[in-house]
Amino acid sequence: MITLRQMEYLVTVVEQGSFTRAAELLHVTQPALSHQMRVLERAVGAPLLERLPRSVRLTPTGRALLPHARAALADARRSLCAARQAAGLEAGELEVATLYSVSLGVLPSALRAWRQAHPDVHIRLFEHRHVDELLAAMREGQADVAVGPPPPDWDGPVRALGVEEFVVVLPTDDPVGADGGGRVDLGVLAEREWVHYAPGHGLADLVERVCAAAGFQPRASVRTEQTASAPLLAAAGLGPALVPANVLPPGFDGLVLRPDPPVRRPLTAYSRRGGDPLTTAFVDVLAREATVLPAHLRDALQP
């Protein structure tokens, strides 16, 4: 059975007159494209393309097939478009409220998937420094959906997205990393000066609460407003920082330790009751695509 993908590949090769350029456009490698064209030719039973040294041209067989291939691709696009219009998903604007750290760590992958599936639905993002701010804004009707910790006394739909894990960041050569098997008792860092968050920043409260549970109040070497700065400053030697694991990029150059006991924060997507199809669809994409615990740290953080 020939596939829409094969037809799309053929159309692109013909338009570009080159396997190599078509492969680039399609975001696959040339051998994959070459192979699929062969598969398609075998399904038909005759060559569709004539490979010339510096170009590619259609055979008469290929010329007969091409317009129907284009039509099939157009029909497939129209089927999706018509279905989405019927479901109210084709266009519009979706308002998303969240925390700074979430918009840095968890959201990007979900937003990427969403834009791919719904290119004409605009996203408007509201960022908040603190959990309480976020909830208050939602109660006042700020956005269609919020992404944050479970909201107390919320009467609309609440969808669990996963549990964020916090990690301690230090320079690669910090002596605390020499033993402990990738874990650290926060009490060991009681005398350090910490990379802390600015007052009113949601993670400041979390750091205070966690250190208090470990028996000390952290002194700050620096207080940052930007979640993304904290791991960089810590790796540079300004002191330990406690950050959500999901804000660390792959290949982050620093010492990453798990606090013992673990510091975790569940994340949810919550919206108002009687939500529209767009919001529902977005929450579905979030639940599927949000990178709450990034793959490159998942193995290291599991018990």
Add this chain to the structure above:
Amino acid sequence: MITLRQMEYLVTVVEQGSFTRAAELLHVTQPALSHQMRVLERAVGAPLLERLPRSVRLTPTGRALLPHARAALADARRSLCAARQAAGLEAGELEVATLYSVSLGVLPSALRAWRQAHPDVHIRLFEHRHVDELLAAMREGQADVAVGPPPPDWDGPVRALGVEEFVVVLPTDDPVGADGGGRVDLGVLAEREWVHYAPGHGLADLVERVCAAAGFQPRASVRTEQTASAPLLAAAGLGPALVPANVLPPGFDGLVLRPDPPVRRPLTAYSRRGGDPLTTAFVDVLAREATVLPAHLRDALQP
């Protein structure tokens, strides 16, 4: 990206009003169908089907999508049809000449694949008892393509299909099978009465030739005109038979031994020069699909 298969599945479910019946028609299981409908609904972002206890009905979203799905499927079929018509592959008659044993062992799988891909191209089969007969018929222009051993002094295209392996068949409890590790020196069977082939049958010559090389002339308990009978008669105890491995069905109830030295016969597809697209396409299918060495004996027969 939604696929033609998903659309085909949806159309069939809607026409049948039942996942179970649609799955039967499509020759897949119900869970596969159920899963693909879910995948499609996720790609769209909204339900397409409403599952009722004894039936299935379309949602408004599904109703919007369906006509375009039908159109895409129709365009895909037209693309294949148009391409094949341009290539001269859509209809017609193909004449195939071969040996009795080949039409029994090697050809069926290739013909099955051919009929699937080219349902409107009729096959006319000419069977011959002997290699020389086959070649003479082809020289006289009998068929479009012949399947048999390499033809001497043939001036058209010759395509190798693989090498047939011959095996000795005996009853399961024959003492020759007790040692030898699945192999047998034909000389050991010199005093036996053989299940032989009728004079003029191509395999009669081959048996005579092979036994002469082992130093004896076989006596015949029976001479059969039918290649398919030989293994059955041998397994029933009328004597050893030498048959192409590919005529043995899976689960054949008999002792199967490899002659030592091995007895092999290459097979080719040969046709006249300047052959038409249909013949070329058929030879391609043959080269890909012909079961020269069946999978269930392949491991046992390898060195």
Add this chain to the structure above:
DNA sequence: CGTTGCCATAAGCTGCTCTCATGATCACGC
């Protein structure tokens, strides 16, 4: 003649598509 451009092929990895097994829900008949 050497270099560059471009497609084909092989090997290996990952994700998709299927099957089988099982569970949940509903309708129907006794």
Add this chain to the structure above:
DNA sequence: GCGTGATCATGAGAGCAGCTTATGGCAACG
């Protein structure tokens, strides 16, 4: 009300398809 049958959903596992990386072959060009 209970048992049975029909039907779709979900989970686990196997095999296959589709991809990537590496490499080779061929033709054109300087």
